[in-house]
Amino acid sequence: MNRLCGFIERTGPGPNGLVLEALKHSIAGNRPSQDFPGDRWGISLVERRPETAQPGALQECFLRQGPLACVFVGDLHNASNLRNALGAAHTAHAPVEMVLEAYRRFGPSAYTLLEGAFVLFLEDRTKGLYILARDKLGAAPLYFHANDDRLLFASDLGPLLDSGLIQLEPDTKTLADYLTFQFPLGHRTFFSGIRALPPGTLCLIQDGTLHIEKAWRFAWQPLEEAETLYRDRLRRTLDAAVRDTDTLPHPVSHLSGGLDSSILALLLSKRHPALETFAGVYPYGPAYDESLFASKVAAHCSLHHTDIYPGPEDVIRLLPDMVAKLHEPVSDVAFSRYTVAQAARNCAPAAQAVFCGQGADEFFGGYAFYQDFLNDRYAGGLPQQAHQRRRLFSPEQLRAIMQPGNYTRLFGTYDPLAVYRLSFGNSGPILDRAAAADISGFLPYWLQIENRINDAVDLQPRFPFLHHEVRDLAAQIPAHLKIRDGAGKWILRQAFREDLPEDVLDHVKIGFRTPSGIWFKDALFDFACDALFGPNPGRIPGLDLFEPAAVKDMLETNREGRANLGWQIWTILLFKLWFDHYFGGKPCA
Known part of the structure; x- marks a missing residue:
């Protein structure tokens, strides 16, 4: 899929060409690109592999017909079925043509007819409506940031982070998720105000008002067959x-x-x-x-x-x-x-x-822990069992490694487990x-x-x-x-x-885990210490979230073989490197 970035103006006089230039700066370079400007929006597509690009390929992703405009990037896997749904009179072959015709026939609900790995943008000037969406399972990425003036979006985080249009701040809820599960909940990113558009949803802007609407949900429909x-x-x-x-x-x-x-x-x-x-x-x-x-x-x-x-x-x-x-x-x-x-x-x-x-x-x-859930290996109901299986640190461990007061700042009013619990159905x-x-x-x-x-x-x-x-x-x-x-x-x-x-x-599934616990015993011990503490083992420069003595004890415990803490050390190390890269010198807390 070619790279994509763009904006939609919610208020103000209209599109500013400098906004699109700032967004595409980090992904364009010397690559061929194509800009598609609208009355209140702008989108840029950038070729991923210029040496294999076909002439006019980017232009084929865009179509305007009267008050309707559409950009479709990616793959449509059910083109034949979509043509049948549109009827014999529709002879278009390009995906963007079919998507636009489907919207003309069925409105925003046309999204449910689309199958593939894609990102799409659609404008309907008669309704003052703009639609952003990606495929139902999230095979194609799409990130966005909204403020009172405009919506910024891109198929990668780079354009949003490097544009200079967003004041970057760490997202504290995501950090709490990361220390609990090692991945964000709620489709957040590590940057406050920047989210991944959830799969199966539509981002709708009408008359300046933004609304995220669930348009499709996966559901099990078991059938007893041979x-x-x-x-x-x-x-x-x-x-x-x-x-x-x-x-x-x-x-x-x-x-x-x-x-x-x-x-x-x-x-x-x-x-x-x-x-x-x-x-x-x-x-x-x-x-x-x-x-x-x-x-x-x-x-x-x-x-x-x-x-x-x-x-x-x-x-x-x-x-x-x-x-x-x-x-x-x-x-x-x-x-x-x-x-x-x-x-x-x-x-x-x-x-x-x-x-x-x-x-x-x-x-x-396929996951081994699914079998554990079936066997009631962990105490509590399913969400609690899943938390125990997936969790990185227990609450007690987090209190021990975080500086006084910081645990309360992260977890005092936010409970990742409570959010995680909401993703589990109550029956079945x-x-x-x-x-x-x-x-x-x-x-x-x-x-x-x-x-x-x-x-x-x-x-x-x-x-x-x-x-x-x-x-x-x-x-x-x-x-x-x-x-x-x-x-x-x-x-x-x-x-x-x-x-x-x-x-x-x-054979039993192994997975592709790095032997980090082994490496942090010897080959990476000094690297981890230098990256975390620098010349001063009594503090973690720029990262006043953790208690240095507790982190040092984790490294020593792993080094001496008293416990394999490679996963936990890796998590803190990667957070430190990330924080230094984007917020170096700024206190985390």
């Missing part, structure tokens, strides 16, 4: 999803050795016999290393496979650059993905798209309730991070497991076919039982 029927449908549907998302030359794919990436590599290899795949490998035993399974899939499918071995030296080398390019503190898993993306770009300079398996865990019961199977909460909360956030990681190396991520036909099929498959005999993704494993090596299908 297992063989679901197996066959899964095979066909995933194959079609790969075909629909395989629209750019020279795709590459992640291949961790897990089930999701192995299925994608298998299906892609039928379309691209010379498919290049990449895996990050941490050779610290079976708790970290799935490379054996990745190698088996590569041999089985005749892939051109490359193993990447990130090490502690890569943390020292890449972390400052990663913080600057991803704009927010991120988990150690994001670092692992970032190193593989960098290597994929270096090894495959012509690559334009990378296939990723996001969505499979949520839709098919435990698996469906837990997965639905992740589909509405964690998944959109992780898609943002995946987009930023690949955007940093000019790769466009492709998410076949988010394809609408896969999504709708997963909604029909009963929970008992997703987790069976202690194994997640059971029906997905059965669907490809004859196509992949048996031990690849049956």
